[in-house]
Amino acid sequence: MNPRIERVHASLLRVPLDRRMRAYGSDTVSVLFVRVIDVDGSEGTGFTYTLNEGLESVRTMVDATIGPLTIGTDPEDWDATRNSIARQTRRLGPDAAVPALSAVDIAIWDLRAQRAGLPLFALLGRSRTEVPMYGSGRSSNRLSVDELVAGTVSYVDDGLTAVKLRVGAREPDQDVSRVAAVRAAVGDRIVLMVDANEQMTPAAATDLARGLEPLALAWIEEPFPAEDVLAHAALHATGGIPVAVGEHLASAARFAEYARERAAGIWQPDAALGGGITGMLEVAALAHDHGIPLAYHSLPELNVHLAMGDPAAVWVEHFPILDPLIAEPLPVVGGVVTAPDRPGHGIRWDAEAIRALT
Numbered sequence: 001m002n003p004r005i006e007r008v009h010a011s012l013l014r015v016p017l018d019r020r021m022r023a024y025g026s027d028t029v030s031v032l033f034v035r036v037i038d039v040d041g042s043e044g045t046g047f048t049y050t051l052n053e054g055l056e057s058v059r060t061m062v063d064a065t066i067g068p069l070t071i072g073t074d075p076e077d078w079d080a081t082r083n084s085i086a087r088q089t090r091r092l093g094p095d096a097a098v099p100a101l102s103a104v105d106i107a108i109w110d111l112r113a114q115r116a117g118l119p120l121f122a123l124l125g126r127s128r129t130e131v132p133m134y135g136s137g138r139s140s141n142r143l144s145v146d147e148l149v150a151g152t153v154s155y156v157d158d159g160l161t162a163v164k165l166r167v168g169a170r171e172p173d174q175d176v177s178r179v180a181a182v183r184a185a186v187g188d189r190i191v192l193m194v195d196a197n198e199q200m201t202p203a204a205a206t207d208l209a210r211g212l213e214p215l216a217l218a219w220i221e222e223p224f225p226a227e228d229v230l231a232h233a234a235l236h237a238t239g240g241i242p243v244a245v246g247e248h249l250a251s252a253a254r255f256a257e258y259a260r261e262r263a264a265g266i267w268q269p270d271a272a273l274g275g276g277i278t279g280m281l282e283v284a285a286l287a288h289d290h291g292i293p294l295a296y297h298s299l300p301e302l303n304v305h306l307a308m309g310d311p312a313a314v315w316v317e318h319f320p321i322l323d324p325l326i327a328e329p330l331p332v333v334g335g336v337v338t339a340p341d342r343p344g345h346g347i348r349w350d351a352e353a354i355r356a357l358t
Helices: 055-070 075-088 098-116 145-157 172-186 202-215 229-236 252-261 276-290 300-307 351-357
Strands: 005-016 028-038 043-050 131-135 162-166 191-195 243-245 294-296 313-318
Touching: 005 055, 005 098, 005 351, 028 055, 028 098, 043 055, 043 098, 055 075, 055 098, 075 098, 075 276, 098 276, 131 300, 145 162, 145 172, 162 172, 172 191, 172 202, 191 202, 202 229, 229 243, 229 252, 252 276, 276 294, 276 300, 294 300, 300 313
Parallel strands: 131 162, 131 313, 162 191, 294 313
Antiparallel strands: 005 028, 028 043
């Protein structure tokens, strides 16, 4: 039977955030859950998300534009279909359709891998290797110092050897004290990173980076809005803590701006926000060209497939933002993860939880 796409279905879910992940006023995450079904009933799933408002418009983009342009096409011809969708939505601006296209793209790749009887990483031509994971979901700015230390120690007890902390909601000297307390609790063998979530001014970020330098951090993430490439470049050029960016960059073209300005030492692309699997392959190719390491952002159950066998992929992130929707979260053994062998991306969704939140 010709494997044509017959239906594209999008559901909007609002998922409560664990207190340890709440930062900068976000208490819920909005998730657009997409199912792509072909004529013989095979189904792929994908998603995009936001911590803020506006996902209703993304659902409309799937329902009214991207879905209809996908129906009737062959999943194996997805590159041509995707390029056509990009051309037909170009006048909306370069990034307007990206979240919706990301969700559909992930679902298409999942469907293609299932039809091939292969795990997604194998369909991508990747070998099966272990990838280090860093912890990121137990470090909200809302936590007290004791709670922040406890959350970090719990990750170490789980076997992780790297943990990311949130900064930027307080004065730099306060953030330095908080990170120093964590460093004292976990010792020098644990890798620490910090994430400012675009909250800082250049002066504050410079003070923070200078204060944190003795604590030997792996990176300072997104101190400024992602659009401000030059501010990130100036901070990175100081030669102190490397700058990391990526979760808010919606295409390889956005990453190319950072490459041209030498504005970051680590890239953190997010498949659900930056063009799906196809978008991540484009970013990874650019990273290889420029010798920039990758630390994939957010959902490890998906990102582990992208990181398998890629020497540029140094980390995947444990940020359990969608765990309430997942029946079998990815296990961490000895601080590393590996992709499941089952066909597709292998994410086993909790159907009852999804129905309850729809």
